[in-house]
Amino acid sequence: MSEIKVVTNILKANDELSALNSKKFDEKSIYVINLMSSPGSGKTSILEKVITKLKPEMKIGIIEGDLYTTMDTQRIESKGVPVVQINTEGACHLDANMIQDAINNLNLNGLELLVVENVGNLVCPAEFEIGEDIKITVLSTTEGNDKPLKYPLAFEKSGAVILNKVDLIEYTDFDKQRFYDDVRSINETVTFFETSCTKDLGLDELCIWIKNKVEEKQNASKGK
Amino acid sequence: MSEIKVVTNILKANDELSALNSKKFDEKSIYVINLMSSPGSGKTSILEKVITKLKPEMKIGIIEGDLYTTMDTQRIESKGVPVVQINTEGACHLDANMIQDAINNLNLNGLELLVVENVGNLVCPAEFEIGEDIKITVLSTTEGNDKPLKYPLAFEKSGAVILNKVDLIEYTDFDKQRFYDDVRSINETVTFFETSCTKDLGLDELCIWIKNKVEEKQNASKGK
Numbered sequence: 001m002s003e004i005k006v007v008t009n010i011l012k013a014n015d016e017l018s019a020l021n022s023k024k025f026d027e028k029s030i031y032v033i034n035l036m037s038s039p040g041s042g043k044t045s046i047l048e049k050v051i052t053k054l055k056p057e058m059k060i061g062i063i064e065g066d067l068y069t070t071m072d073t074q075r076i077e078s079k080g081v082p083v084v085q086i087n088t089e090g091a092c093h094l095d096a097n098m099i100q101d102a103i104n105n106l107n108l109n110g111l112e113l114l115v116v117e118n119v120g121n122l123v124c125p126a127e128f129e130i131g132e133d134i135k136i137t138v139l140s141t142t143e144g145n146d147k148p149l150k151y152p153l154a155f156e157k158s159g160a161v162i163l164n165k166v167d168l169i170e171y172t173d174f175d176k177q178r179f180y181d182d183v184r185s186i187n188e189t190v191t192f193f194e195t196s197c198t199k200d201l202g203l204d205e206l207c208i209w210i211k212n213k214v215e216e217k218q219n220a221s222k223g224k
Numbered sequence: 225m226s227e228i229k230v231v232t233n234i235l236k237a238n239d240e241l242s243a244l245n246s247k248k249f250d251e252k253s254i255y256v257i258n259l260m261s262s263p264g265s266g267k268t269s270i271l272e273k274v275i276t277k278l279k280p281e282m283k284i285g286i287i288e289g290d291l292y293t294t295m296d297t298q299r300i301e302s303k304g305v306p307v308v309q310i311n312t313e314g315a316c317h318l319d320a321n322m323i324q325d326a327i328n329n330l331n332l333n334g335l336e337l338l339v340v341e342n343v344g345n346l347v348c349p350a351e352f353e354i355g356e357d358i359k360i361t362v363l364s365t366t367e368g369n370d371k372p373l374k375y376p377l378a379f380e381k382s383g384a385v386i387l388n389k390v391d392l393i394e395y396t397d398f399d400k401q402r403f404y405d406d407v408r409s410i411n412e413t414v415t416f417f418e419t420s421c422t423k424d425l426g427l428d429e430l431c432i433w434i435k436n437k438v439e440e441k442q443n444a445s446k447g448k
Binding site: 038039040066067068069071090092119120121122123124127140142143144146147149150151152153165167168171 | 262263264290291292293295314316343344345346347348351364366367368370371373374375376377389391392395
């Protein structure tokens with residue numbers, strides 16, 4: 001029972017810090033995406049593509065979450081945008097406190113889009129709010145269409161779901177209709193994207209959608 | 225600080241229960257595999273193949289770990305072996321206490337091989353001993369060769385690593401030499417297997433190796 005109480009306290013403390021982060025992002029009119037998936041679904045590859053396509057149009061910052069390494073940060077840095085690395089030292093998710101530390105090391109002035117690439121884990125990250133505007137979950141076709149029902153929280157909490165590696169679907173038994181039906185049964189209002197980073201499919205649509213979200217947030221803050 | 229203390233206490237309590245499970249498995253001469261990977265690497269598919277190939281030669285039992293669903297248990301039950309389902313209700317890993325409960329619902333008499341399919345998660349399951357003889361981690365080629373360095377604990381603690389979906393490697397940029405070098409840098413003594421469940425590759429080698437391990441344990445207990 002004491003374990004449960006501690007977990008509840010941790011989540012409550014996290015929610016409070018998350019609200020502070022969110023307030024800061026709103027004040028600066030920064031649209032914040034929390035990008036989640038299993039290891040190897042293609043979060044970093046999608047990010048590389050999105051940065052390349054959107055960098056001429058807006059100021060982008062990235063927070064990279066990893067257990068120990070800086071491999072993804074090196075990939076993102078080569079795209080010429082500011083990146084802050086969070087090493088969780090074994091912890092299985094990012095939390096609001098880590099994000100608070102990270103944004104103290106990031107120049108937020110003028111930033112319009114901040115993408116936080118979470119630790120590769122389809123379970124734990126979905127439990128921790130970090131102050132984001134939206135969670136986006138990536139699933140790759142090679143992981144199988146049964147994952148939304150098996151790991152529902154990430155799909156339930158996401159505003160958008162990206163089905164990645166659609167170029168490989170023909171080599172798998174992935175049932176796309178089943179996948180869509182299952183995600184909709186958990187989350188009626190989710191927006192879907194289908195992408196392939198190797199074949200550059202669906203990424204323009206994703207970027208247009210992100211750009212609209214960023215503009216909505218800019219306009220909302222101007223209207224205040 | 226109190227959070228860290230609680231975590232340490234949880235891991236200590238888990239180690240004690242794990243030792244009890246291990247003692248029970250040794251008394252019954254049951255070889256126990258803790259099968260770990262990200263969601264969608266192919267744990268259940270590998271298990272289906274292993275059961276089909278080894279069932280004529282030994283008595284096999286399975287424990288299926290999942291957050292909520294019984295989808296994998298249904299797949300395994302159709303292979304005609306006893307299965308106990310553990311639903312973690314959102315928890316991101318199995319622990320020794322869950323296994324203790326599960327084996328109270330499994331007839332251990334005469335059992336020679338018990339495979340525990342852990343929750344799909346490359347981070348947390350590796351932290352919790354469950355009383356197993358060996359941990360085996362599965363990685364699929366479509367997840368990318370950078371995963372051992374990014375998620376080292378599972379690879380460090382495993383006695384064997386299975387590279388699955390080798391039939392898809394030609395459609396990816398997976399660098400096999402890099403993968404082997406990286407795993408070896410974390411774990412010098414690991415045994416490697418390469419498998420494809422759709423093409424039935426490497427599974428006979430895996431089954432022969434498992435059979436040897438099971439026989440070693442049987443012989444060791446006879447020698448006592």
